Amino acid sequence: MFQHVQRVYLNGEFTAPAEATVSAFDRGFIFGDGIYEVIPAYGGRPFRWHEHLQRLNRNLAVMGIPRPLDTACWEEVAAALLDVPGPADLYLYLQVTRGVAPRDHLFPARTEPTVFAYSNLLSPVPADQLEQGVAVITLPEIRWQRCDLKTTSLIANVWLRQQADDAGAAEAILVRDGEVTEGSATNVFAVMDGEVITPPLSNALLPGITRNLVVELMQRFGVSHREQALSREQLLSARECWITSSTKEVLPVTRIDGEPVGEGRPGPLFRRVYDLFQRYKQECRAGKTA
Numbered sequence: 001m002f003q004h005v006q007r008v009y010l011n012g013e014f015t016a017p018a019e020a021t022v023s024a025f026d027r028g029f030i031f032g033d034g035i036y037e038v039i040p041a042y043g044g045r046p047f048r049w050h051e052h053l054q055r056l057n058r059n060l061a062v063m064g065i066p067r068p069l070d071t072a073c074w075e076e077v078a079a080a081l082l083d084v085p086g087p088a089d090l091y092l093y094l095q096v097t098r099g100v101a102p103r104d105h106l107f108p109a110r111t112e113p114t115v116f117a118y119s120n121l122l123s124p125v126p127a128d129q130l131e132q133g134v135a136v137i138t139l140p141e142i143r144w145q146r147c148d149l150k151t152t153s154l155i156a157n158v159w160l161r162q163q164a165d166d167a168g169a170a171e172a173i174l175v176r177d178g179e180v181t182e183g184s185a186t187n188v189f190a191v192m193d194g195e196v197i198t199p200p201l202s203n204a205l206l207p208g209i210t211r212n213l214v215v216e217l218m219q220r221f222g223v224s225h226r227e228q229a230l231s232r233e234q235l236l237s238a239r240e241c242w243i244t245s246s247t248k249e250v251l252p253v254t255r256i257d258g259e260p261v262g263e264g265r266p267g268p269l270f271r272r273v274y275d276l277f278q279r280y281k282q283e284c285r286a287g288k289t290a
């Protein structure tokens with residue numbers, strides 16, 4: 001079960017995964033009352049580290065969970081967890097819950113947050129998915145009104161993702177009031193009239209670190225794009241589509257609700273953006289950027 005996880009960090013200690021246990025009264029367990037991050041690490045270097053840490057700290061502040069570690073301490077934890085032999089890429093998982101307290105919906109007055117972190121192998125995106133693209137389905141958005149927060153309360157997300165898998169699809173693209181928000185664990189891009197469209201940041205979607213980097217790269221390298229509402233109908237008639245996340249990177253979508261996207265193959269703008277992303281990633285691996 002833990003074959004690739006060598007050791008984990010829990011509340012100030014590094015231990016073997018099987019030894020890392022938390023109280024059944026942890027509010028993360030009882031209420032899903034916690035915040036988390038998933039951070040890829042290429043060549044041992046966390047990717048967009050400051051952006052991830054900023055998002056974690058912002059989310060903790062919104063939720064009134066005290067910051068358990070400062071940046072230097074998180075960096076020590078990350079460095080220790082990424083100090084693993086071998087060239088494989090890894091990801092870091094960081095989680096902070098409100099801590100252990102008798103079950104009560106109200107925030108407890110004085111509780112130490114529970115801090116958990118580990119690293120594991122980052123599975124490369126399968127070559128056939130990159131060459132052929134993946135299928136997705138659209139589903140009604142059933143989540144709450146603060147999808148901009150990266151909370152550990154993910155029961156709706158895992159349910160939606162399971163429904164996609166049951167339908168033979170790689171992801172569920174969510175639609176609220178006729179408009180695309182995001183995937184169950186990804187952000188969404190579509191190409192219409194030669195322009196890349198992605199929904200603007202709002203409470204309806206996570207400000208994905210990969211999404212924001214892709215927007216930044218398109219800006220910097222002159223790829224025509226717009227952050228704009230995207231209806232389900234527009235998505236279904238898009239020439240190209242892709243999804244982004246820290247673990248899937250930039251992944252082409254070639255079928256939506258059983259219908260081909262464009263020619264049914266990854267398109268030229270996907271290739272351009274994918275190449276820009278991969279080049280940026282290689283610079284990070286080489287220590288030229290973060």
Ligand code: PDD
Binds near residue numbers: 184187245246
């Ligand atoms: N999920 N939207 C949702 C709902 C997500 O859970 C994620 C990431 C994203 C993409 O965000 P980023 O580019 O910062 O990874 C968008 C992570 C990978 C997970 O839960 O495993």
